[in-house]
Amino acid sequence: MISVCIPTYNGEKYIKEQLESILGQLSVEDEVIISDDCSSDQTLKIIESFHDNRIKVFIHCKERNFYIGTYYRIYNVFLNMKNALSKASGDFIFLSDQDDIWLPNKVKNVMAVFREGYDCVMHDCSVVNEHYEVLLSSIFRYTKPNYSWIRFVLFNFYQGSLMAFTAPMKKMLFPMPQLPIGHEHWIASIIWTHGRNVKYLREPLMLYRRHGNNVSSCAEKSSTSFFFKVSYRFLLLYTIIRAFFRKCK
DSSP states (O other): OEEEEEEESSOTTTHHHHHHHHHTTSOTTOEEEEEEOOOSSSHHHHHHTTOOTTEEEEEOOOOOOOOOHHHHHHHHHHHHHHHHHHHOOOSEEEEOOSSOEEOTTHHHHHHHHHTTTOSEEEEEEEEEOTTOOEEESOHHHHHOOOSOHHHHHHHOOOOGGGEEEEHHHHHHHOSOOSSSSOHHHHHHHHHHHHTOOEEEEEEEEEEEEOOTTOSSOTTSOOOSOHHHHHHHHHHHHHHHHHHHHHHHO
């Protein structure tokens, strides 16, 4: 059974197309877990219009967020995804944003990797704009993911919407820390410290849509401050150390 976890918030512009690209690849036993952060637009009505029993919506009541600026936004998404993950019951967990498009062979090709014995898969994608014009044919050519945790800290190359992992690995993620980090970076910290078997699938299986509301800069020049870039890398290092000591308990 597959669980697709999607955190949503005011995603009315793209959520219908995203769900259509996902549902057609799932079986009747699979589920789509949506954690909605109290959207004020038509997001929930669009989701309800599918009348698909595989879609399970959970309203995420915003938790206290004492952070500011970019950290505030990152922590909100982190908490929303945390809520979605806590509701997922599948043997395999796929992460998704609310505004991308899964290519038709994504689930099939990722599941083939799991059958090889991997705990986690991160696949390539193409970056497009709102008009489907290709900005970057391969995000991996830009991020150059590898198995070095030092490079991970320096370049943050993990992207949540490109990831899938097994239920036993999901269990390792909890309890999740109360830190303003990307959920994908917490997952990466568990991978590095717990010796999980990860596969970088160098095949674009998704269209990553770039627009003004993305939390991740993903292949664009970052608009965040120098202070944020430096402080976030120290936070990632702290997160890895924290995950390591939790493993040793």
